[in-house]
Structure formats: structure tokens, C-alpha cells
Amino acid sequence: MDALISLVYTIIDSVCVCLFLDAFASHRWRNHRFLVGVIVQTILMYASIEFSVIALNRNQIVKILLILLSCFIVARTLYENISGRFLLFLIVVEYLLTYSLSFAVGMLANSVCGMDAQTFQADKALSLIYGISYYSAELFIIALFRKMMLQRMGNRPRSDAQHSQLILYFLFPCASFVMLVILLYVTSGHNIEEFVSAGCCILIFISNVAVLFLLERMEYAASEREQLLMLNQQIQLQSKNMTSASELYSAQRKKVHDFRAHLNILNQLMKNQEYSAAEEYLEKITEQQTDRLFLVNTHHPILDALFNTKAAEATQKKISIDFEVNDLSNLPFDVSDMVVLLSNLLDNAIEACQQYDKGDKAIHVMAVAQQDFFISVRNTSEPVVIISGSIPTTKPEPQMHGFGLANIRLIL
Incomplete structure (x- = not known):
């Protein structure tokens, strides 16, 4: 089970690397060959992690170097119109950003549960909830960063309606993150106040209303797109x-x-x-x-x-x-x-x-x-x-x- 969870986390990390690089470089291929490259990168990253555990007694420095090296080799093959030095710099920056996010989410989880890091990691349920929280946040932040960078490079103007809708897009992941934090708090044996429960219910209600509104906007956009295609x-x-x-x-x-x-x-x-x-x-x-x-x-x-x-x-x-x-x-x-x-x-x-x-x-x-x-x-x-x-x-x-x-x- 631990190996499967580790593989899933590695897949998310590999996808996040590619999403981050998409904001700065263009794909060399746009068909199944790119997907094969991402799979190869995932395998190399997972092999680096397992090798550091089995052969190097969890040597963190060597593990990080192996992960960075595997990502650089594969990314050099998958991306074009970017220098090798800049590509390596981006991979290092992405790793530092995600590592910092992981550390911040971990410290927040320890503080919420009132435990030290070792006690927290020893609890399987809490570790799983932490993993879901962190990797969801990582994937969302990297995907949002990629979208904003591509829009900025494309010089596409944003309307006021799009800016207001961006807040609605944030509502549901924020509500999910809050609920996961409360779940961590409750799982660790703490009780929550009634006003916190009421606030969570209101937040969930608002998030669902936002989702319904966004679905309606998506349907309207699809209808407009169809009319444009007809014209x-x-x-x-x-x-x-x-x-x-x-x-x-x-x-x-x-x-x-x-x-x-x-x-x-x-x-x-x-x-x-x-x-x-x-x-x-x-x-x-x-x-x-x-x-x-x-x-x-x-x-x-x-x-x-x-x-x-x-x-x-x-x-x-x-x-x-x-x-x-x-x-x-x-x-x-x-x-x-x-x-x-x-x-x-x-x-x-x-x-x-x-x-x-x-x-x-x-x-x-x-x-x-x-x-x-x-x-x-x-x-x-x-x-x-x-x-x-x-x-x-x-x-x-x-x-x-x-x-x-x-x-x-x-x-x-």
C-alpha cells in the first residue's frame, strides 16, 4: 500500500514539473510521444526515490540530486526553444517551490493536530490526509500558475467578468482545504466549536453555489462557441x-x-x-x-x-x-x-x-x-x-x- 501511495505522489510530482515547464518552453511533440516521455520521467523519479531508500539509507541529498537529474534529462528531450542552463534552473526552482510548500503544509498540519513531526508521520491516517491536502494544493497552484503565465505571454486581455470568476474558481479548492484541515484537527482527537461547524456548512454551501454558477457560465460559453463555429x-x-x-x-x-x-x-x-x-x-x-x-x-x-x-x-x-x-x-x-x-x-x-x-x-x-x-x-x-x-x-x-x-x- 505504501508503495502504491508513493507511486501516486510521484506521478503528481512529475505532472507538476511538466505543467511548470509548459509556462516557459514549448513541447517538442504534441502527440503520444510526449506522454511517453512523462511516463519515463515518472519512472525515473520513482526509481530515484526507491534507490535512495534501499541502497543509500534514505540519503536525502543524493535522492534530490537523482530526481533533479532525471527530470533534466527527460525535460531536455521533451521541450524545445529553451537553453539547457535555463531548463535546469527552472527544474531546481520548481523543486524548491514544491518542497517549501510541502514543508509549510506539514508545519500547518502539525500545528493543527498539536503533534511533533515524528508522531504525526507515525499516524497512517493523518499522513494520508496530509498527502491528499498537500498534493491537491501543489497540483492546483502549479496548474493555476501555468494558466496565468500562458495568458500573460499570449497578451490576452482579461475582462472584469473573468477577474470576478477567478474568485469563484478559488472557492471550491479553498473550501476543500479548510475541510481537510478540520478533518486533521478532529482526527487527532480535538473537538471543534459549533460556530466552526456552522462556518464550514456556510462555506460548503457558497462553494456549491459558485460551482453551479460556473457550470452555467461554461454552458453559455459552449453555446457561444457553437454559434461562432456556425458563423x-x-x-x-x-x-x-x-x-x-x-x-x-x-x-x-x-x-x-x-x-x-x-x-x-x-x-x-x-x-x-x-x-x-x-x-x-x-x-x-x-x-x-x-x-x-x-x-x-x-x-x-x-x-x-x-x-x-x-x-x-x-x-x-x-x-x-x-x-x-x-x-x-x-x-x-x-x-x-x-x-x-x-x-x-x-x-x-x-x-x-x-x-x-x-x-x-x-x-x-x-x-x-x-x-x-x-x-x-x-x-x-x-x-x-x-x-x-x-x-x-x-x-x-x-x-x-x-x-x-x-x-x-x-x-x-
């Missing part, structure tokens, strides 16, 4: 449509230019009565014209550009697409909303057809304005799973995708 997707979508429309326009201009040249040549051949040559030339340019010409005409220039762009994209991906439209020039809807709505529908249809590999792929689009505006997009697709009225995205990093249908619902 970002709309911007990217409109940018993509503008680029595609520009490319389609350039290609159309090239075709018009070539068409005029072909007409001039055919005109000269006909004037010279070279009918066989004209016929042969016409067959040749007909063979070269392999692209299907889309002329979706709704009398709405933006929707025409969108429909023709998506039609060209679908054709390039070997998807058959046809349109059933009428005059849409008098639509009363916002143009940007229409672009986002139809772009998401057509993009989803094209993507679904690409994933289908069992036969012909087809998309049928209907956009008809009469007394009402009717939109329909039907496409070939694999069977889809509907969960709670929604189709979950199958793309990697789903938290960054799956906003297309949400945008459609929002506009409708």
Missing part, C-alpha cells in the same frame, strides 16, 4: 462559393472566346465553299467539347451562379444533377440566408453521393416560387442514422463539424 462555417461557405463562381465565370469567358474563334473559322470555310472541311472541323470541336454546359436560369444572378457552380462541381465528381426551377427574381428572402441554405443542402447532397458506391449517383433540385417558395433536394445516399431528429456527422473531430443542418434549421 465561421457560413463565412467559409460563402468564400468558397465566391471562389467557385469566379472560376466558373473565367471558364465561361474562355469558352465564349473560343466559341467566337470557332465561328470565325467555320464562317471562312463556308464562304470558301469548303463544306467538307467545315464539316470535319465541326465534328472535331464537337468531340473536344466533353463538358456538359449548365445554364440554370432563375433570373436571380446570385442563385444562378450558385446553382451552376454546384452543378459543375457535381459533374466533375461524376454525379448526375438536374434542376427544376422557375423565375426566382422576386424572392423576398435575404440573399446571404439563401446562399447558406442552398449551399448546405447541395454540399450535403454531393457529399452523400460521393460516399455511395453501389450504382449511379444522382441529385434532383427543385426550387419553385409560386404562392409559396418550395425547395427540394433529393439525392442518392447510403442509409443514414437519425438520432433525436438529427443526423450526426461522420467526419473526424465532430465538435468542429456537423453545423450544416443546424444552419439550415436556423434559417428556416
